[in-house]
Amino acid sequence: MTMQSPVVAIRQVEAPLPPAFAAAVTQELFDKLRLEPVPVMFQHEYGNGDTWDGYCPHRTNTERGEVVMAKRLVETTLIKPKASHIQSVYLHEVAHRLTPDAWHNAAFSAMTLVLYLRAGVTDGAELWQLVSLYDAQDEEDVGTAIAWAWKTANELAPTELSAERCGEVILERYTRWRTWLDEKPQREEARQAAIKAREDATKANEQLVADLRESRYWWAAGAFLFGALAAIALRFL
Structure with missing residues (x-):
């Protein structure tokens, strides 16, 4: 109804x-x-x-x-x-x-x-x-x-x-x-990644410098040893 x-x-x-x-x-x-x-x-x-x-x-x-x-x-x-x-x-x-x-x-x-x-x-x-x-x-x-x-x-x-x-x-x-x-979390993540990349690059450069210094010392020692052996050899010639 x-x-x-x-x-x-x-x-x-x-x-x-x-x-x-x-x-x-x-x-x-x-x-x-x-x-x-x-x-x-x-x-x-x-x-x-x-x-x-x-x-x-x-x-x-x-x-x-x-x-x-x-x-x-x-x-x-x-x-x-x-x-x-x-x-x-x-x-x-x-x-x-x-x-x-x-x-x-x-x-x-x-x-x-x-x-x-x-x-x-x-x-x-x-x-x-x-x-x-x-x-x-x-x-x-x-x-x-x-x-x-x-x-x-x-x-x-x-x-x-x-x-x-x-x-x-x-x-x-x-x-x-x-x-x-x-998008702030993504920007922060990218910023932290960039910081880490710079830190890694700095550490790599520091290691390279250290390796070069060590190599220089070895080359100097080798040169000194070679010179000494050459001098000794010349005395017996």
């Missing part, structure tokens, strides 16, 4: 931005970021009591590529909404949108840093100061990953490239960097 009642679906409708979000995420900010605005949806936190600030659904699970933020971040309750927190969460999720499938690796960290560096000062402090190791937690060597992310972000942030293009460049560079890292 088939179900008689129709299937219903939730559809998005545009709504006015919460004042706290509108004050923090302005057109001026998008201009500094060189970023096209990414739609945002606000949700209450439901579930097992865990709190979250935001998330970035896979694009195929969205209507317009929107990101999601916790509604409590923009509502005045016991704590007044803070512009720097709103910006950092929004840009964190936007960075996910610009580096799809990167999760929390060095590429994502670099993208976040580009956005934070371009955002500049909010609430009296540079937004990049809110960056944490969490952004690169998926890397085996977080320290090396953060160093790469900083270097990459510092190169890209001052450019006129759009944020979207920065994301593409970062992913391209990350692929090359990961390949370079993955």
Whole structure:
């Protein structure tokens, strides 16, 4: 027996931005970021009591590529909404949108840093100061990953490239960097082999010199003995 009642679906409708979000995420900010605005949806936190600030659904699970933020971040309750927190969460999720499938690796960290560096000062402090190791937690060597992310972000942030293009460049560079890292054992093996070959060559040269010296001594002794025997022979002639 088939179900008689129709299937219903939730559809998005545009709504006015919460004042706290509108004050923090302005057109001026998008201009500094060189970023096209990414739609945002606000949700209450439901579930097992865990709190979250935001998330970035896979694009195929969205209507317009929107990101999601916790509604409590923009509502005045016991704590007044803070512009720097709103910006950092929004840009964190936007960075996910610009580096799809990167999760929390060095590429994502670099993208976040580009956005934070371009955002500049909010609430009296540079937004990049809110960056944490969490952004690169998926890397085996977080320290090396953060160093790469900083270097990459510092190169890209001052450019006129759009944020979207920065994301593409970062992913391209990350692929090359990961390949370079993955080949590190082979490079080390080749380096050690080259060191051993130089050491073996040095030892061979040293042995050759030693052999030549020994041969010289034998030739000198032979010459001396030959000369002595020749002198003795001449005395009896």
